[in-house]
Amino acid sequence: MTPGAAAERVFGSYQPMGSALESWPVGCKYVALLAVALPAFVVRQWPVTLAGLVLTVILLLSARLGWRRGLGVAPGFLILLAVVWGVNAWSNSWLAGAVIVGNLTLALWASRLVVMTTPAPVLIDALVGLTRPLARWGFRPERFGLAVLIMVRSIPYLAGAFATIREAVRARGLRGRLGAQATQVVIRAVGYAQATGDAMTARGLGD
Numbered sequence: 227m228t229p230g231a232a233a234e235r236v237f238g239s240y241q242p243m244g245s246a247l248e249s250w251p252v253g254c255k256y257v258a259l260l261a262v263a264l265p266a267f268v269v270r271q272w273p274v275t276l277a278g279l280v281l282t283v284i285l286l287l288s289a290r291l292g293w294r295r296g297l298g299v300a301p302g303f304l305i306l307l308a309v310v311w312g313v314n315a316w317s318n319s320w321l322a323g324a325v326i327v328g329n330l331t332l333a334l335w336a337s338r339l340v341v342m343t344t345p346a347p348v349l350i351d352a353l354v355g356l357t358r359p360l361a362r363w364g365f366r367p368e369r370f371g372l373a374v375l376i377m378v379r380s381i382p383y384l385a386g387a388f389a390t391i392r393e394a395v396r397a398r399g400l401r402g403r404l405g406a407q408a409t410q411v412v413i414r415a416v417g418y419a420q421a422t423g424d425a426m427t428a429r430g431l432g433d
Contacts, residue, residue, distance in 0.1 A: 240345050243290040248343045252352040255340045263336040266329050275328040282335045289343050296338060
């Protein structure tokens with residue numbers, strides 16, 4: 227599995243589909259993201275969570291993303307949801323656990339409304355523009371945008387590295403050796419960070 231394919235399974239990626247949602251200004255998409263997801267996290271009641279999920283599904287399908295791309299959930303995320311539901315069902319109630327799981331799913335799907343309908347540079351430029359007024363207090367919007375860009379590019383790389391190492395371990399009949407897998411991922415992450423730092427320094431961005 228390539229890094230891009232691994233990231234696509236969780237976060238999605240932009241591919242122009244010609245939908246009306248793609249033509250929305252990026253600011254409107256961010257507002258829609260908050261309007262859909264924030265009430266569910268604030269209220270934490272199942273009717274609000276359910277309404278948010280239904281609305282998000284409608285928007286994702288109207289964006290022509292399809293059921294699999296827009297609503298698909300990676301196996302690792304499903305395991306996380308199962309664990310979260312189990313812990314909360316045991317400590318509180320099954321409904322409370324279901325609300326938390328629903329909210330996490332809502333957050334994932336709502337983020338895809340923005341990520342999968344907008345090119346990454348446009349998203350980052352919007353964040354830089356939003357934080358530009360803070361420059362008078364010493365905040366550096368361009369550095370913030372660069373940090374976000376590095377993070378966005380790092381996630382697919384690390385996800386792909388983990389998938390590649392896991393498949394290599396399985397091919398050698400070494401299943402279950404999580405320590406060895408984690409070590410290899412850390413090694414690759416350190417190498418990636420060093421290469422990124424060298425590239426930034428070469429462009430005068432290493433201060």
